[in-house]
Amino acid sequence: MTHRIKFLALIISLGFYNVCAQDVEREGLLGDQFSLENALEAFKNAPSLEAFEKAINEKDNSIHNLDLNNDNEVDYITVQDETDGQAHAIVLSVLVAKNETQDVAVIEIEKTGDGSAQLQIIGDPDFYGEDMIVEPIELEGSSTSSGPSDAYVFKKVVVNVWLWPSVRFLYHPGYVVYRSPWRWHHYPRWWNPWRPLAWTVWHPLRVRHAPRYHVSNVHRVSVAHNIYAPKRRTSQTVGRVHGTKITHARSINKSNRKSVTVTRSTKVTMRGNNQNRSIKKTNQTTRVKRKGSGTTTVRKNKTTKKKGNKKVVKKKKTVKRKKKR
Numbered sequence: 001m002t003h004r005i006k007f008l009a010l011i012i013s014l015g016f017y018n019v020c021a022q023d024v025e026r027e028g029l030l031g032d033q034f035s036l037e038n039a040l041e042a043f044k045n046a047p048s049l050e051a052f053e054k055a056i057n058e059k060d061n062s063i064h065n066l067d068l069n070n071d072n073e074v075d076y077i078t079v080q081d082e083t084d085g086q087a088h089a090i091v092l093s094v095l096v097a098k099n100e101t102q103d104v105a106v107i108e109i110e111k112t113g114d115g116s117a118q119l120q121i122i123g124d125p126d127f128y129g130e131d132m133i134v135e136p137i138e139l140e141g142s143s144t145s146s147g148p149s150d151a152y153v154f155k156k157v158v159v160n161v162w163l164w165p166s167v168r169f170l171y172h173p174g175y176v177v178y179r180s181p182w183r184w185h186h187y188p189r190w191w192n193p194w195r196p197l198a199w200t201v202w203h204p205l206r207v208r209h210a211p212r213y214h215v216s217n218v219h220r221v222s223v224a225h226n227i228y229a230p231k232r233r234t235s236q237t238v239g240r241v242h243g244t245k246i247t248h249a250r251s252i253n254k255s256n257r258k259s260v261t262v263t264r265s266t267k268v269t270m271r272g273n274n275q276n277r278s279i280k281k282t283n284q285t286t287r288v289k290r291k292g293s294g295t296t297t298v299r300k301n302k303t304t305k306k307k308g309n310k311k312v313v314k315k316k317k318t319v320k321r322k323k324k325r
Contacts, residue, residue, distance in 0.1 A: 033066045035206035036105060042061055043164075049178035068094050073194070081179065089106050091106050091228065092107070096238055100236065107121045108225050119167070128252075129252025133215065
């Protein structure tokens, strides 16, 4: 029974993501070229911070497509740990010039108990706007009835990351604080920079791990966040070259990133055999407002119902309303 619930949770999360991913648009931000979700996936599987830094800068991992100094080659991203006690702030930065560094994102981690830890990755506000926080999640299912027809309701649960190899590495008694040894024009021999990919090529790659993560509006890792905040670094070169995108990012804050988000629980009904199995997903409605754009967009995601081999799909509906002047 437990395996069946987990399988249904996976199917539902992937199905819901496939609907939502089609609505993701290029926002005209520097953050369009860096995948916070893919970065967390690489961090999850990395045995050390050095290995994580290498993973970030390998093309096949599709973590970033950044060219901040416009030299027609992607930039090298360094990793640096700012730590205090049980909290770590893993800072991801670009070496823009000899004496200039631009932060892209920070992974904030705290040990919350014996055998438990939590983390979030936060995109730099000049790249994403205020408080773009992403964290790993799982779907947890519970039965709401019994008998020949069982119904399950799934909810998102924040993941305990203590067993991630990278997290165990940080809290090993012999851990030595890692700071990337690489500097401007001094990079590892294995690094082979590539030309930035076109958006149509890059976008499907940047969202491939998104179903395992979601955007949060809550800082859960406050100590690590306070460690990092006064040490954040920005580049004058990036400000000069990408001033329009940065201005756009700074206009985005929590109040206008998503003004209203309504999410209903997903309900799954299982009947006696495969022929009578039905899966029903509720709608999710998201209203998005951007200040200064003069447009309110209301998107309704499609609802899919399956019964046996039959499939009925109601397509999403998008309505745009212009503000009155």
